[in-house]
Amino acid sequence: MGISIRAYGRHRGVSDTAVRKAIAAGRITAEADGTIDAARADADWTASTRTPDDRLSAPGRPARTRAATGTGASDVAAGAPSSAPGGGNTYAQARTANEVLKAQHHKLRIAQLKGELIDRSQVMAQVFALARAERDAWLNWPARISSMLAAELNIDPHVMHVALERGVRQHLAELGDFNARLD
Structure with missing residues (x-):
């Protein structure tokens, strides 16, 4: 007897929906009672799941290149190192950085309108x-x-x-x- 799908999702750091999709796709197998053997499922998950780099250079697919997405504002704002291949930002990081900058701009604009900021x-x-x-x-x-x-x-x-x-x-x-x- 293993752990539940939700518990395994927490263990992997993914949603239970992602675990259900992995079971449905055959990337991992569930026990007869519907539970999951975490050690075996981890090995299966690692072996059968492609990384983003693998997907970009998969056989039969043309290799795609990533364009630079900004100046690293999200890394500077968050103080986190870049996790994208080649040291650039991922689209999600660039989008997050953009949203953070927009929020900061709106906050400053509101403070200026309230008279809290001076020239x-x-x-x-x-x-x-x-x-x-x-x-x-x-x-x-x-x-x-x-x-x-x-x-x-x-x-x-x-x-x-x-x-x-x-x-x-x-x-x-x-x-x-x-x-x-x-x-």
Whole structure:
């Protein structure tokens, strides 16, 4: 007594319908009670089932060539190595990659319509304008404050202005070394 057709399908990693078709085609044999001897059926299955490469070069059939199906987006997206002969994608992999890219595109489009995404060039322009306004405010600060500070400290206003301006420019030069990364 062996295992059921469904259990054998799970064992092989195929559907029970595929197992029934293999029995009907005579590729594997079932026991008298309808169960399947897994060890014998595995050997029969392997011996009688042709691989995709065998089907392409079967006698009496012209050999077919496979066209390149893309750039490997499914392999990159899924992080899986290619399983097609010659290192290319199978049609199913290429189609899956296409569907994944379409779904990602639609997801981004919806986020953009909801206002969850913003344009990178607009952000860069606004950050630049903000930084320039901040820099200009700091450059104008010594001229505004130097005479008041000089009066409080009984120092020459010009000396105070030059000292403050030198300090502010040095500080802005240090801040200018910062390089924002927007990857």
